[in-house]
Each structure stands twice: as C-alpha cells, then as structure tokens.
Amino acid sequence: MTTTAVSPDARQLWRRGRGPLVAVAALVLAGLLLALLGAGEDGTLHPRSATQHGSRAVAELLADRGVDTTLATTAAQAARAAGPDTTLLVARPEALTDGQRRTLAEATAGTGGRTVLVAPGQVTLDDLAPGVRAIDPVEAQELEPDCDVPAARRAGGARLGGYGYVQAGAPTDAVLACYPIPGVPYTVPTLLGIQKDAGGDTVLLGAPDILYNQNLDEDGNASLALQLLGSRPHLVWYLPSGEAPASGDEESITGLIDPGWRWAALQLAIAAALAALWRARRLGPVVPERLPVAVRAAETTEGRARLYHQTNARDRAADALRAATRTRLAPLTGVPPAAAHSPEALPPAVAARTGEAPAAVHALLFGPPPADDTALVRLADDLDALERRLAPLDAFDPTKDTKDKDHTP
Template identity: 60%
Template sequence: MTATPAATTSVSVTPRHLWTRTRGLLLAFAILVSAGVALAALHSDSQHGSLDPRSADQYGSRAVAQLLKSEGVSTRVVATLDEATAATGPDTTLLVTVPDLLTEDQQRQLHTATADSGGRTVLIAPGPPSLGILAPGIRAEDPVAVKPRDPACAQPTATRAGRADTGGVRYSTNGQNDEGCYPADGLPTVLRTTDRGPGDTVLLGAPDILLNHRLDKEGNASLALQLLGTRPHLVWYLPSLGDASATDGGKRSFFDLIPSGWRWATLQLTLAAALAALWRARRLGPLVTEQLPVVVRASEATEGRARLYHKAKARDRAADTLRSAVRARLAPLLGVPASAAHSPELLLPAVSARLPAAGRDPHSLLFGPAPADDAALVRLADELDALEREVRTS
C-alpha cells in the first residue's frame, strides 16, 4: 500500500503569506526612514553653520567677518559664557547670536559682565525669554516678515546704510535714550539703547543682514559693518547647550532639560500607536477554503468511530445512531415527512403497512431498548438492514 503524501496545511507560513503580513509595516518603516533622511538633509542644509563667521554656506556669516577683517576689526568666535564674559571691554563688541537659548542664570551673568564694560552688545532677535534680563524695559512684539525697509530714523548708522532687509521681532520701549529704526507697523525692528551702562546695546529683530546670501542686497553690508565694526575687536558668541554654565547650578527640572516640543511629540506617538493597534487588530475577513491536512476514507472514519464506541461500551449510543439513520432513510420511502421520521405514532403505521403480516416487529427494532451486550448490538444492526431491505423491495 502506497502512503498518500500529506497536503500542505493552511497554517504553514509561505513567503507569500509572510510578505502579505509584513508589507504594510515595511512600507511604513520605509516612509519613516525616508522622511527622517529628508528632514535631516533639510535641517543640515539650513542650519549647518547658521550665523557662524567661519561658515561659507548661504546661512553662514563668513562674508561679513571677512569685510570686518579688511576694516581692521578682529573676529573671535566663542562658544561658552565664560569666554564671552571674559572678553568684554570698552574696545570690544559682543555679538550674541541666540540670546533666548541662554538660561536665566547665564543671562544674569552676561548682563552683569556687559553693563559696566563700556563696550557694545548686539543681540540677535531677542524675545521675551531674554529681554527681561538683558534689556530691561524693552518688550518684544509680534514678529513681521523680513523685507527691504527704509530707516525712518535720524540715527547716522541707519541713514548711511539706507534701505536694508530687516524685520523679524519688533520692539517697544519707553526709554528716553532708545533709538529705533526700520519700523514695521509703527514699531522698530532695529533698536539701540544707551540707558543700561556706559556702553550701548543693539537689538536686531532678524539676522538676515549678517547672512552670506543676503549681504550684497540693499544696504545690508553697510548696516552690518557699522553695527559690528565700532570697536576694534568683535567677539562672536555662539551659545551652546553643551556649555557647563547652562546647568543653572543643578536647579533645572527634568522638563527643562528636554526639548520644548515633547508634549506635541508624545501626542503624535500616542495617536500613531493607537492607529497601529487599530490597523493590526484581529477582524473578520472573507471566507476562504482550506486544505485538510490528510484525506480520510469513509470506511476508516466509520471503523474509528466504532472502536471509540466499543472502547467506551457505549452500546446505547451506537444503537441510537443505527436506529436514527434507518428511520431517516425509511421516512422518504414511506412518504412520511422528514420531521416525523423519529415519531413512533407516524412512522410505525407506515412501516407495518409495507411489511408482511407475520413479519418483524418494527417497534422493537426502530424504537426498542438498548442492546444488553455486543452480540445483541450486532444482531440489531443485521435486523435493521433486513428491515430496510424488506421495505425497499415491498
């Protein structure tokens, strides 16, 4: 006898099934990686060397540093607060590129160092986080777009430069010695104040006049050179989160140390997790046919079930099964409805009418008690077969 090879089961994982299950995740991962690479590239292109006098890209400030050098002004780049405060003096201009990045403790140290130095301090786009300490009495108003604007003031520096690309943060003040230029909607975007010590402080609402790709536009170069070239030395301070002084003496909380957009990022991740869970949740799909692991012949199934009955000594169950099957087959032969096949009152009269007068007792055969032993069960099966044959042939 040749063994029949087993068919492939429906639970076997095939390459096609694996691809169907994972292609969605792989596609999402690919999109996420591509978006991350694109954002990183854009971020790198736009931020690398931003306002750095050593950088020659479009957002760097190497061009203005070279012009200042040709005018005899030396430029020194510092990245720590200690270096910046140590370099202040009456012959020095201190440029702070991102004053809002400084902590309150750093701002106080910087203000103390520059208040009595007699030099000039230039703050690039300072906002509410830094104005209260670095320039008390001056308030930041809603920003505006950067575009060419006229000086609209009598300050010699601005009148010599003429039109320049200004805008960004606007400033309001009540100081008697504050001179504002390049106004937007009535508020200056460039403000010079001398109320806070022997030196002066310049607030520049936007850094565009210092960038390489805009230095040759309008009067940007002239304005930049005049703002940064009044002293022989220029200290270019690029604040950094890696500065040890940014720790505030260990007083900052955990939420102060993480980026300000963490709440929005957490919400996005929560929504993404919920959508992924909804997408991957189990749900009813279309009906499909499945291959059985093996094909079993009817005779083998019958023998297997008979052995189970025999092992359990379930002669009553076996007899009920035999009688029920015979009654179900006889009913259509006798014209009895299928619903009445197991009713003695309807089935037995029809069976008796088809049997000889001295024939078998249909009641004991079709609705009798359970056999007492296995031999009686075998005899019952034979007699039921004989009864069915007689009804068929009568």
C-alpha cells in the same frame, strides 16, 4: 506517500511580515526626516542654514572677512566665550530662562565685548539692557539712520522693524538711538547702541530681518549686518535650544525637548494608531464552534504516517505495525497478554496455528526494520495477511475497526 509541510518556510514568513516591516520602516524614516527638518542646521537664524530664514549667507560673508563664527547652544557655552575680542549674538533671547539671562548678564558685564540681542522683549531688557523700554512692534520697512553710529551711517537705509526701544529715564549720552520710525512721536528708534563700560556695547535689533538669507541683498542690510557682527574677530552665535535649566529655574521635561522631535513623536503615534486600526479590521467577528469535535481514527493514522514519512522513521513505523499485530494475535493463539511481545512465546504459537515456519513468523513479527518505503509497505501487507489467516472472517472488518477507534477529545 506525499509530504505535507507543517512549519512555514522563509518565503511564507516574508509574505506575512513584509507589510508591517515596511510600515515600521516608513514611520521611522518619516520621524527622522521630520526631526532633521525641525531642528539643527535647517532652523531659523541658524548660521549654517541655507533656507530663506536661515543666516548662512551672513556667516559666510563674515568668514571671508576673517571673522570666525562659533555656534553655542547653551548659556554656559556662550558665557565662557564672552570677551573683549568677541561679539555675542543672542538669536532668540526670549527663549532664555531667568537663570540663563543672569548668566549672560554676569559674563558680559565689563568685558569690553559686544552683545547683539535680536528682538528682545522687556523681560530680556531688564537683565541685559537695563534702562531701556520696549514698545509695541511695528511692521518692517526701509528706514534711514539718524545717529552718529559709524556702522549705521556707512550702511545707509536698511530694512528694520519689530520692537521699538526708548530710554526709560532722561536721555543720556550712553545710549545712541538710530533708525527712528517716521511719524512716531518722541523719535522712537528700532535700533539702539548702548555704550557700556570698558569700551563694550550692547546692540538691540528690533527684528531679525537683516540677518535672513532672503533679505540680505536688500538695501543696506548686508552692510549693517556685517558691521554689527564683524566689529570683533570672534563671533559667538548663541542659538538657544533645549538645555537643562539653571539652578532655581523650573522647566518640565517636555519643555527641554526640541519642538521638531515632539512633532515627529506625535505623528508617529498617530500613524501607529492608524496602522493598528487597519490591522484590527482583518480579525473579523468571532466564529462559534461546537465542542466536542469528533476525530476519525483514520485521520490520526494518516497524520502520524505523514510525520514518520517526513523524518524517514521507517523503523518506528514498522515497530508500531508489528506491536499492534502482536497485540491482536496473542488472544487468537492463546498466548497471555503479558507474553504477546515475547520473541520466544508468540512466534511458535502463531506457527503452530498457521503451519508457517517459526523462523519466518519470527522474522515477520520481530525482524529488522525495512530498508525502504517499498519494504515497509510489503511488511504491512504481510502482517495483514498473517492476521487474516488467524482471525475469523466476521471479526476482521476494517470499517468496524475504524468506527470503534473514533474518539472525541
């Protein structure tokens, strides 16, 4: 008797599921890579980013000169770090909300420290540098200083551009304008040092070019950047990111998520949709099937036999064979159906009809289970032989018996 496996084994399960598992792993890995590349230490103007538009070179040069750099990602952190011995660099001031700008303005007013704003627009100037007006950006170019700011005079020419700034009212000594743009009337500067009370000042940088890694070795960019950011022993590098808005500010949940994560989630969704379409093509059209379906009795018998064989259930198989034989022998020997399975009634009646010893008939119909498969086959043959001796020749037709047992569920 051959064995037939019903449940899939581990190898079959792996073959079926390895494709989807590999696809899911690839999607997760791609999402993580996209998120890491789009945020954190690889971002623009990040003090630990070594990319072309990062600012790691400036941070390391400042560290060599004894200036420690602290990265802040929320307005509250930046406000707490403000002080007379601290330079606060706001890398992306246009990303601040109204409440965050007010928080920084209150924290830096009268502290005596320095605040450096990188490419601030008019909205930022109204809160952090009142009295200054922003004009349209200009292309970055090498400019020479024209002011008495020591840092600018020592640095000399530097590559500057971006927003230009002018005083909103009459010129005063509180504002020092440097690096005027050639050919622009009224001497429009791209860099302003605004003197504030208690010895502090606010520096407006029209563009972030001098802070980029790729531009630091050009002209006097490195000297100007180090002097603007290294005038105090502590530098707080405020890089605004997704943070909870201050009281009174309205911000959607999607606006608080870093752009890198949003792009990663979008690409994962597209990849998942494509994977679903790819797998759906394998389903194919629906195949109609006529019902009911006829199942031959021999197939059912063989299926049960295989199950018995797989579990070594020789005792149950023998009981099934003996019970069926007893049921068929009872009417042939005149034993009532209720007594067909009685060891006291059926064996004597069968022995009287066949001439066999009652003990032998009892052992055949009610004996112990066979010890092995060979004994089980021998038992089946002996039961068939006993039934043939009692049943009429035309009544014992295996073909007719099989057809009678066909059924249609």
